[in-house]
Amino acid sequence: MLRFAVTLFAVIMSSTCQKFGCLEGSTHKLKPSPEPNMRECTLYSKSSCCYADFTVQLARSPVIKISNSYWNRCGQLSKPCEDFMKKIECFYRCSPYAARWIHPSYTAAIRSVPLCQNFCDDWYEACKDDSTCVRNWLTDWERDRSGENHCNSKCILYSEMYTNGTDMCQSMWGKSFKVSKSSCLCLQMNKKDMVAIKYLLSKSSEESSSSSSSSSSSSSSSEERACRKKLLKFEKLKGEEEEHTR
Secondary structure (H helix, E strand, O other), rough: HHHHHHHHHHHHHHHOOOOOOOOOOOOOOOOOOOOOOOOOOOOHOOOOOHHHHHHHHHHOOOEEOOOOEEEOOOOOOOHHHHHHHHHHHHHHOOOHHHHHHEOOOOOOEOOOEEOOHHHHHHHHHOOOOOEEEOOOOOOEEEEEOOEEEEOOOOOOEEEHOOOOHHHHHHOOOOOEEEEEOOOOOEEEOOOOEEEEEEEHHHHHHHHOOOOHEEEEHHHHHHHHHHHHHHHHHHHHHHHHHHHHOO
């Protein structure tokens, strides 16, 4: 039952994401399309903005570098921390929904993607004992002529660089992400995002056509309730399927 629901939702949403296309980064496609042979980022295999070949470098562990950016300038990341970094990289490179939050001045970038608080807290917990030498991974690296990144200050623990999960999510990639006040209308970089995306897209459409702040607030509350209800149903179906496979 869950497989049917997920498949049906993917078919419906594939037509929706075509509205946004893909970001205009160096590894992005013009439009999302299926990539059944992805080695990593398989969450987006039914409709991907990256080619399967790109995911080969993410499938290795430990990850040394992606394109011309090294991940190990302060030593190899722990496996839990690396897994979260992969989730972020996969979303930016491969998600057909990333362009929903395209930066208004730089079409290869994203801005204010809403992340769930628990995702940020878990990410921080996974990385707090790892080390980094920059606070903003987009702007603070020193780049050589080939574009490769280098530290320009000493390595310190993530727990010293960032105060908590909120600080890390809203600082590590500049203004790319924000922590959502909602526990449902936000992304966790897993299958639950299929529920959230539907309502986030609907919420965006309604807000853009609304001229009243009160009606916008009412719409937001309505979307929140609908999202929570749908998410509970999704989790129930998932639980039932797991029970059947035991």
